[in-house]
């Protein structure tokens with residue numbers, strides 16, 4: 531079963547083939563309006579369930595549009611409105627949904643929900659973000675980097691701020707695609723040791739550098755994300771902001787990286803907190819391409835899951 535649960539759990543050759551397929555599908559559209567269907571419709575007759583237990587703009591819309599472009603149909607379900615949110619087990623939900631749909635994408639809190647869904651579903655399951663990882667995002671990020679600058683292998687990516695779920699998937703991608711990874715942020719927010727070890731085990735350079743200006747030296751790509759994630763309690767907001775203020779991505783920090791450095795943010799961004807508008811809207815930023823590429827990358831992921 532081709533589940534797409536995480537980048538470190540997926541074969542590097544398969545990951546590479548998904549990036550190539552995403553780029554080919556994007557090129558084949560040749561500037562046609564994003565809403566238009568593809569010339570080929572590999573998902574014709576297929577039904578995809580999109581389950582959200584947390585808010586979403588990009589994931590929700592890009593999956594929905596992607597399925598329709600490929601000739602399939604979607605149903606968008608909110609976790610709280612399903613029996614899942616009212617005591618039915620995840621295993622039973624997985625068994626039932628598998629009788630109706632061909633593919634399930636879920637955005638949830640605990641990673642164990644995703645894992646249990648995949649264990650009991652007899653159709654492929656895609657991770658649309660958990661508290662721990664966000665693999666679809668980083669597939670789009672790798673695609674975006676390569677679109678602008680060529681192969682990402684051997685490049686230096688610097689993550690600035692909270693070592694969160696998106697950072698975790700970046701570390702997985704560093705290992706699988708072979709690029710160097712530096713984390714800069716305060717010690718309590720370091721990425722999980724398990725993910726650092728995974729990337730190190732692949733023989734790439736993985737560093738933690740506390741001074742953000744030293745960290746971005748020689749960087750090909752600077753990435754950040756919100757200081758407070760959806761699974762974090764709002765009560766930590768002030769403490770987080772105080773801890774992370776020295777790690778704001780602003781023009782001064784970007785100037786310390788390579789002259790042709792790119793800037794990425796998975797969005798939604800909090801302008802003037804983790805990143806300034808000058809950087810978001812500035813010459814290094816590729817955030818809108820990054821958001822668009824969620825669509826193309828996820829289409830490739832879905833085709834890989836279904837073998838079509």
Ligand code: CP
Nearest residue numbers: 586587588589796797
């Ligand atoms: N980047 C991302 O996953 O955005 P949404 O939360 O809007 O889906």
Ligand code: NVA
Nearest residue numbers: 694755759760796797
């Ligand atoms: N780290 C963020 C990513 C949102 C797409 C969160 O989990 O809220």
